[in-house]
Amino acid sequence: MKTKVLAIDDSRTIRSLLSETLSEAGFEVITAEDGQEGVETFAKTKPDVVITDINMPRMDGYGVIETLRGKKIATRVPILVLTTESSAEVKARVRGAGATGWIGKPFDDESLIFAIKRVAGMAG
Amino acid sequence: MSSSIQDTFFEECEELLEAIDEGLTAIDDGNWDGETVNAVFRAVHSIKGGAGAFGLDKLVGFAHTFETVFDGLRSENQKLDGKLAQLLLRASDNLSDLVVEARGGKPADPETHGAVTNELQAYLEAEGLGEEVDLSDFQPMVLDLGFTDDQPSQASFLIRFRPHATLYDSGNEPLFLFQALAELGEIDVTLDESRLPKLESFDHEEAYLSWEIRLTTDKSEAVVDSVFEFVHGLCDLEISEEVAGSKEDPGLDTSVDASSVKDNSSEHTKQSSNTSTPNAKASAKPDAKAANSTLRVDLERVDRLINTVGELIINHSMLAQQIHNLDVDDLRAVENELEAFKSLAREIQECVMAIRAQPVKPLFQRMARIVREASAATGKVTRLVTEGDATEVDKTVIERLTDPMTHILRNAVDHGIEKPEARLAAGKSEDGEIRLTASHRSGSVSIEIRDDGAGLNREKIREIAVEKNLIPRDADLSDSEIDSLLFLPGFSTASEVSNLSGRGVGMDVVRNSVMALGGRITISSTPGAGTVFTIILPLTMAVMDGMVVSVADQTMVVPITSIIETIRATEGAVHCLGPKENMLSVRGSFVPIFDVAQVLGLRAESRDPLNAVFLLVETQMGGCGALAVDTIHDQRQVVIKSLDGVCGETAGVAAATILGDGKIAMILDPESILAEAPAAKALA
Amino acid sequence: MQVQLEEQHSAVQEYVTFSVADQVFCLRINQIREIRRWSPVTILPHAPHYVLGVMNLRGAVIPIYDLASRLGLARSDASERDVVIVVNLDGNLLGLLAEAVSEIISINPEEIQDTPSVDSRDTMEFIQGIISKNDQMIRIVNLNAVGFPDKDEV
Numbered sequence: 001m002k003t004k005v006l007a008i009d010d011s012r013t014i015r016s017l018l019s020e021t022l023s024e025a026g027f028e029v030i031t032a033e034d035g036q037e038g039v040e041t042f043a044k045t046k047p048d049v050v051i052t053d054i055n056m057p058r059m060d061g062y063g064v065i066e067t068l069r070g071k072k073i074a075t076r077v078p079i080l081v082l083t084t085e086s087s088a089e090v091k092a093r094v095r096g097a098g099a100t101g102w103i104g105k106p107f108d109d110e111s112l113i114f115a116i117k118r119v120a121g122m123a124g
Numbered sequence: 125m126s127s128s129i130q131d132t133f134f135e136e137c138e139e140l141l142e143a144i145d146e147g148l149t150a151i152d153d154g155n156w157d158g159e160t161v162n163a164v165f166r167a168v169h170s171i172k173g174g175a176g177a178f179g180l181d182k183l184v185g186f187a188h189t190f191e192t193v194f195d196g197l198r199s200e201n202q203k204l205d206g207k208l209a210q211l212l213l214r215a216s217d218n219l220s221d222l223v224v225e226a227r228g229g230k231p232a233d234p235e236t237h238g239a240v241t242n243e244l245q246a247y248l249e250a251e252g253l254g255e256e257v258d259l260s261d262f263q264p265m266v267l268d269l270g271f272t273d274d275q276p277s278q279a280s281f282l283i284r285f286r287p288h289a290t291l292y293d294s295g296n297e298p299l300f301l302f303q304a305l306a307e308l309g310e311i312d313v314t315l316d317e318s319r320l321p322k323l324e325s326f327d328h329e330e331a332y333l334s335w336e337i338r339l340t341t342d343k344s345e346a347v348v349d350s351v352f353e354f355v356h357g358l359c360d361l362e363i364s365e366e367v368a369g370s371k372e373d374p375g376l377d378t379s380v381d382a383s384s385v386k387d388n389s390s391e392h393t394k395q396s397s398n399t400s401t402p403n404a405k406a407s408a409k410p411d412a413k414a415a416n417s418t419l420r421v422d423l424e425r426v427d428r429l430i431n432t433v434g435e436l437i438i439n440h441s442m443l444a445q446q447i448h449n450l451d452v453d454d455l456r457a458v459e460n461e462l463e464a465f466k467s468l469a470r471e472i473q474e475c476v477m478a479i480r481a482q483p484v485k486p487l488f489q490r491m492a493r494i495v496r497e498a499s500a501a502t503g504k505v506t507r508l509v510t511e512g513d514a515t516e517v518d519k520t521v522i523e524r525l526t527d528p529m530t531h532i533l534r535n536a537v538d539h540g541i542e543k544p545e546a547r548l549a550a551g552k553s554e555d556g557e558i559r560l561t562a563s564h565r566s567g568s569v570s571i572e573i574r575d576d577g578a579g580l581n582r583e584k585i586r587e588i589a590v591e592k593n594l595i596p597r598d599a600d601l602s603d604s605e606i607d608s609l610l611f612l613p614g615f616s617t618a619s620e621v622s623n624l625s626g627r628g629v630g631m632d633v634v635r636n637s638v639m640a641l642g643g644r645i646t647i648s649s650t651p652g653a654g655t656v657f658t659i660i661l662p663l664t665m666a667v668m669d670g671m672v673v674s675v676a677d678q679t680m681v682v683p684i685t686s687i688i689e690t691i692r693a694t695e696g697a698v699h700c701l702g703p704k705e706n707m708l709s710v711r712g713s714f715v716p717i718f719d720v721a722q723v724l725g726l727r728a729e730s731r732d733p734l735n736a737v738f739l740l741v742e743t744q745m746g747g748c749g750a751l752a753v754d755t756i757h758d759q760r761q762v763v764i765k766s767l768d769g770v771c772g773e774t775a776g777v778a779a780a781t782i783l784g785d786g787k788i789a790m791i792l793d794p795e796s797i798l799a800e801a802p803a804a805k806a807l808a
Numbered sequence: 809m810q811v812q813l814e815e816q817h818s819a820v821q822e823y824v825t826f827s828v829a830d831q832v833f834c835l836r837i838n839q840i841r842e843i844r845r846w847s848p849v850t851i852l853p854h855a856p857h858y859v860l861g862v863m864n865l866r867g868a869v870i871p872i873y874d875l876a877s878r879l880g881l882a883r884s885d886a887s888e889r890d891v892v893i894v895v896n897l898d899g900n901l902l903g904l905l906a907e908a909v910s911e912i913i914s915i916n917p918e919e920i921q922d923t924p925s926v927d928s929r930d931t932m933e934f935i936q937g938i939i940s941k942n943d944q945m946i947r948i949v950n951l952n953a954v955g956f957p958d959k960d961e962v
């Protein structure tokens with residue numbers, strides 16, 4: 001069983017980058033184009049870890065976290081937030097919303113995979 | 125980095141730039157709300173994000189400044205007035221130039237780039253949003269994992285780790301942290317469960333476990349600490365470097381089974397050596413799973429599909445004809461199936477055509493910029509209004525329309541729209557308006573460019589045409605014929621070359637580009653009220669609607685787009701003019717007759733016009749001609765077969781097609797038939 | 809078997825012979841794509857005199873030349889007994905009208921004689937060489953010259 005990653009980002013470029021990097025690293029990758037779709041996809045695919053962008057149409061990243069955590073859809077599934085800012089303030093806010101960790105954008109492959117491993121391990 | 129993802133990025137940039145433009149246009153029109161601002165912010169932000177991934181620093185830098193302005197507008201409810209909207213539009217144009225530059229195209233104008241950047245910065249400072257634009261928070265957060273460092277010196281760390289209950293709530297899991305640690309070196313994990321309460325006082329919300337981990341690694345303490353990055357503040361953590369040899373006695377009986385973890389570690393080392401150079405890595409597997417909602421397909425494959433489907437349709441009609449010729453009593457069952465076959469084939473064709481079809485919106489948005497720039501250069505105020513943005517046209521058509529439309533629009537602003545004072549004096553609104561309208565019209569697409577300027581100066585056009593020997597001084601021309609003189613080769617209005625529209629490109633080039641797409645362009649103008657250019661284009665480059673006719677025992681096809689109407693000859697409708705020419709009277713006006721068989725050299729003598737059927741066609745010059753053919757059969761869609769490689773350019777013939785009986789039919793080019801025939805020359 | 813045979817006599821070439829205006833011509837077998845029965849063609853307006861028209865070959869539009877007319881011989885009246893020899897000329901297909909195809913012959917290069925010097929420009933241009941076989945003169949058609957439009961036509 002591969003570790004299943006749900007990547008939510010409205011940018012096709014970022015989705016492709018995540019997809020390619022993670023598939024190559026041995027993860028199974030599912031993508032969604034915005035928060036709304038992300039939450040729906042989550043319910044359908046039950047991923048092992050969620051990576052979400054913040055700024056997205058329909059539902060933003062905070063909305064994703066609140067929905068997944070608040071509605072008890074995914075109380076324990078790790079959620080990593082993609083953020084262009086690495087300030088303590090943003091980290092605090094992200095964590096306050098219920099995220100597990102964060103990934104700085106732009107990300108390099110190593111830190112991305114390392115971040116996922118720290119929250120989801122690496123099965124398969 | 126993988127070039128396919130970079131392609132995706134640039135493709136996405138196009139869409140994002142469109143979205144930005146659309147949002148800003150709405151803002152400029154005063155027709156916006158918070159979501160409009162959000163959408164623009166997101167689009168700029170996405171460009172920044174993608175550009176960052178590819179190390180496009182200049183693009184990142186500008187996008188960041190641009191984004192900061194929008195972030196301010198988003199959160200601070202800053203006033204968004206017309207002046208700011210104009211600045212933002214220019215910023216969007218510059219952003220678009222930077223994207224082109226990043227793509228390896230024309231470098232953005234450094235002056236414009238500098239000016240727009242400065243203005244944005246000045247605005248940010250004035251509004252107190254003036255964070256000095258420091259990109260340090262936007263550098264990749266490179267965690268120095270030390271994978272590539274050569275640090276053979278091993279150190280031993282003792283890590284005391286006691287998670288708070290909140291750590292579990294955040295979705296973090298100690299086991300995974302240990303696995304991550306195991307990747308750094310040898311670990312030895314000891315669980316301390318001494319704080320576990322008796323069962324009756326167990327609180328599910330509380331965390332009682334703590335661990336002691338001994339890690340032997342060649343990594344620095346900072347690297348070890350980074351493993352706990354996500355859980356800082358959610359646990360008690362103590363990392364201390366041990367002096368070698370002073371190992372405490374570990375409680376072995378409760379240690380986490382770390383052997384599997386160690387396996388992972390060696391695997392990771394292998395992996396990291398592959399992934400440590402991201403550039404080499406991504407291209408290694410270009411066919412990796414792409415985003416699931418779209419599929420990137422080579423255009424050539426689509427075209428091959430279009431051709432094959434065309435063959436399928438031809439094949440159907442051939443089959444139908446052969447079945448029809450069979451000597452069988454009851455064909456109904458077969459014919460029913462055949463009918464189903466036909467509709468399926470048609471459906472496939474439509475679907476395939478739809479792949480190539482794209483909305484004209486990006487084209488129109490590009491034009492908005494042209495109008496902005498042309499207006500700024502001429503000191504005029506012009507609004508571009510677009511209608512029918514969603515109208516879909518073949519991709520090639522869109523690509524090849526950019527230049528001709530740019531030229532028309534520059535001309536419209538430069539020569540059409542008056543200066544504000546002149547407009548006011550003429551009782552018009554101060555701002556000029558150019559209206560771009562796209563619509564589908566029975567198998568073709570019409571694009572109209574309508575300005576509300578002064579209209580064409582016919583006297584001047586006439587004068588120039590006479591000066592350049594394009595028409596005799598005493599030529600008797602109708603208004604529309606004068607307007608159409610603009611399209612004549614050699615009618616480059618040298619006397620009014622401006623740095624804007626006069627780049628040596630004449631309207632004849634515009635006309636040729638449109639004709640090369642199988643379309644046509646017409647012009648009409650009303651003095652004082654403006655000028656309208658109408659471009660009629662085929663829906664696709666591969667099939668067209670044609671009228672099937674017979675000419676001297678040959679079957680031929682005339683493009684429907686050029687036919688105004690079909691007329692049967694009646695006694696008294698045909699009049700001789702001079703020794704050879706015949707004119708057809710159509711509702712009181714006389715139209716020259718062109719005997720197609722004669723023009724094509726298929727028949728020496730002109731046939732009796734009274735036995736002919738006429739197709740009334742419109743010419744570029746705005747005039748009309750009546751094509752005389754023997755019979756008209758029906759109207760149908762035909763697949764266009766190029767005659768390239770079969771013969772050179774053949775006057776009067778545009779291409780060929782294959783009919784239901786497998787025979788080839790010529791597709792006529794009415795324009796060149798009229799140009800070829802002596803009658804047309806006499807008329808001009 | 810076929811392959812072996814060709815390897816053994818690598819110099820030997822196979823030619824297809826056919827008659828045009830009562831003269832015997834030939835083309836190398838690998839120049840020929842296929843041979844079809846004649847069927848009426850679609851006239852190509854303003855085409856040179858030797859272009860009979862165009863024909864549909866499985867969806868491709870290919871021009872058909874009257875070989876006799878092209879070689880400066882009497883123009884043929886195409887009938888259903890005639891054939892169209894479809895040849896590949898630099899990637900473009902071209903059909904040549906000929907009377908019935910006769911046979912396939914194997915020719916050694918030594919058997920090919922130069923075209924004798926004659927007055928006719930067409931003959932010199934279009935005939936690459938001649939072969940003598942059973943008292944017959946077989947003319948090798950220069951396909952490139954046939955397919956290339958005359959200067960005065962361009």
